Amino acid sequence: MAAVLECAHLKKQYGSTVALKGISLSLPEGKIIGLLGPNGSGKTTLIKLASGLLLPTSGEIKVCSFKPGIESKKLVSYLPEKNFLDLGKKVNNQIAFMADFYSDFDKNKANEMLERLGIDPTKKLKELSKGNREKVQLILVMSRNAKLYLLDEPIGGVDPAARDYILETIISNYCENSTVLISTHLIADVESVLNEFIFIQEGEILMHESADKVHAKGKTVDAMFREVFRC
Amino acid sequence: MLGKLTKHEFLDCARIAFPSYIAVLIVSVVGRFLTWLTSRQSLIDSVPITFVKIIKTLSSLISTIYVFAFISLLVITILFMVYRFYRNFFTDEGYLMLTLPTRPTNLVFSKLFNSWFWIFLSLAIALFSLYITIGHYDRIIELFKNIFDSFKDLYEREGEFLERELGVPIWVFAIEIILLAFTYITRFILSWYASVAFGMLISKKHKIIGTIVAYIIIFLASWAIMGIYLAIATSVIPNYYSIFTQSSGKALQIVVIGNIIIDTFFIGLTFWFTTYIMKHRLNLD
Numbered sequence: 261m262a263a264v265l266e267c268a269h270l271k272k273q274y275g276s277t278v279a280l281k282g283i284s285l286s287l288p289e290g291k292i293i294g295l296l297g298p299n300g301s302g303k304t305t306l307i308k309l310a311s312g313l314l315l316p317t318s319g320e321i322k323v324c325s326f327k328p329g330i331e332s333k334k335l336v337s338y339l340p341e342k343n344f345l346d347l348g349k350k351v352n353n354q355i356a357f358m359a360d361f362y363s364d365f366d367k368n369k370a371n372e373m374l375e376r377l378g379i380d381p382t383k384k385l386k387e388l389s390k391g392n393r394e395k396v397q398l399i400l401v402m403s404r405n406a407k408l409y410l411l412d413e414p415i416g417g418v419d420p421a422a423r424d425y426i427l428e429t430i431i432s433n434y435c436e437n438s439t440v441l442i443s444t445h446l447i448a449d450v451e452s453v454l455n456e457f458i459f460i461q462e463g464e465i466l467m468h469e470s471a472d473k474v475h476a477k478g479k480t481v482d483a484m485f486r487e488v489f490r491c
Numbered sequence: 492m493l494g495k496l497t498k499h500e501f502l503d504c505a506r507i508a509f510p511s512y513i514a515v516l517i518v519s520v521v522g523r524f525l526t527w528l529t530s531r532q533s534l535i536d537s538v539p540i541t542f543v544k545i546i547k548t549l550s551s552l553i554s555t556i557y558v559f560a561f562i563s564l565l566v567i568t569i570l571f572m573v574y575r576f577y578r579n580f581f582t583d584e585g586y587l588m589l590t591l592p593t594r595p596t597n598l599v600f601s602k603l604f605n606s607w608f609w610i611f612l613s614l615a616i617a618l619f620s621l622y623i624t625i626g627h628y629d630r631i632i633e634l635f636k637n638i639f640d641s642f643k644d645l646y647e648r649e650g651e652f653l654e655r656e657l658g659v660p661i662w663v664f665a666i667e668i669i670l671l672a673f674t675y676i677t678r679f680i681l682s683w684y685a686s687v688a689f690g691m692l693i694s695k696k697h698k699i700i701g702t703i704v705a706y707i708i709i710f711l712a713s714w715a716i717m718g719i720y721l722a723i724a725t726s727v728i729p730n731y732y733s734i735f736t737q738s739s740g741k742a743l744q745i746v747v748i749g750n751i752i753i754d755t756f757f758i759g760l761t762f763w764f765t766t767y768i769m770k771h772r773l774n775l776d
Contacts (some may be wrong), residue, residue, distance in 0.1 A: 312590060330593065343583055344583050345587065392755065
């Protein structure tokens with residue numbers, strides 16, 4: 261199975277702080293993978309490196325064999341933890357923006373999802389509730405037919421009903437040959453959708469395992485996380 | 492990709508800029524109307540004195556607002572352009588803009604092109620509003636005709652002398668002046684972009700201070716380099732001092748050409764610095 265994301269001895273340092281300590285990783289296509297770890301473990305740094313927002317201090321990271329750059333950015337759909345949209349823009353203008361820059365953006369898919377949620381695309385983002393703004397962000401990201409979806413804490417700070425909607429959107433919108441990397445510490449909520457999981461702590465990969473294998477042993481990923489990261 | 496970026500930047504700026512321009516023009520029209528109203532003696536005589544006082548007060552107020560709007564139009568446009576650059580790339584919006592499949596150079600160019608456009612448009616709107624407020628169509632045409640005629644007369648009378656003084660044909664000097672204005676504005680905008688990028692490096696808490704400090708450094712550096720250039724010119728060009736004392740045309744040429752070269756150098760430097768930070772040193776919160 262072809263690797264969608266590959267890291268070899270990937271290291272990232274901010275001044276004297278080492279965020280990633282030379283990790284090596286290979287993520288296959290067609291999987292939903294949880295990037296799990298406590299705060300400050302290096303999850304966001306890894307995602308930022310994969311999205312091309314940061315450059316590694318040393319080592320290598322590749323998306324579908326491309327180093328971070330224009331070609332890799334065409335293949336990556338990234339949902340950061342932040343509100344990255346211009347609140348003064350109308351929702352339909354934001355859709356037009358995405359469609360202009362990403363050839364894999366599916367306008368119909370985006371409009372269908374907005375309609376299902378009852379979000380008026382002619383409204384400005386600032387006129388929407390915080391929850392709906394976050395949903396619009398997710399819709400924009402999941403309306404792309406990308407090879408790699410990077411979702412940084414997509415369910416952090418939202419109510420349980422919204423969590424269900426987000427996870428359902430992720431499952432029903434990613435393609436078979438795409439990979440979804442979800443960074444979160446709310447493991448119990450995402451456990452049911454994960455094919456694989458990665459435990460990361462202090463910039464090092466502690467475990468990269470199939471979720472099914474854990475379940476076959478009668479365990480849960482959540483229980484395992486608590487075991488590994490016990491304070 | 493550059494075309495798309497420029498288009499979307501234009502649309503985003505237009506959303507804010509056009510209502511502002513319309514507001515300035517409305518203030519001009521209202522001001523003109525009130526001035527006209529207060530100048531009609533027959534009208535003043537026919538209405539109660541209180542009403543006249545209200546109209547006159549309103550007219551003064553509108554004039555004050557207009558003067559403020561006129562002066563601030565260009566300044567606000569420049570600040571708005573710098574703020575948009577900061578907001579799009581160095582705040583949370585950077586997560587979207589900097590992950591677009593394009594080079595940082597295209598991102599900066601799209602901002603620069605729009606800055607040129609909106610600065611020139613705001614200048615044009617300011618002049619147009621001035622015309623609405625105080626001008627008459629015939630007078631404006633006459634003014635431009637007079638300016639043109641003055642230049643024509645000057646060229647006919649002193650053309651040969653000026654060309655001899657400048658050392659180049661007048662049209663070459665005119666191109667130099669246009670080039671100087673163009674390089675100056677570009678350097679000014681890019682210096683602010685580079686300062687914003689530098690401000691991000693210094694400290695996440697003191698971005699504005701960092702930006703202002705960086706701008707002052709760039710400004711002083713450009714003056715220092717101009718000083719060095721003039722010092723070199725003094726030592727290299729024969730009879731340099733006599734050029735300055737006896738031939739102001741040649742001295743002017745030296746200063747103009749020097750400024751164009753130095754501005755171009757700073758354009759390259761600040762553009763490179765800004766894109767380098769965006770590509771290699773950026774770490775959004």
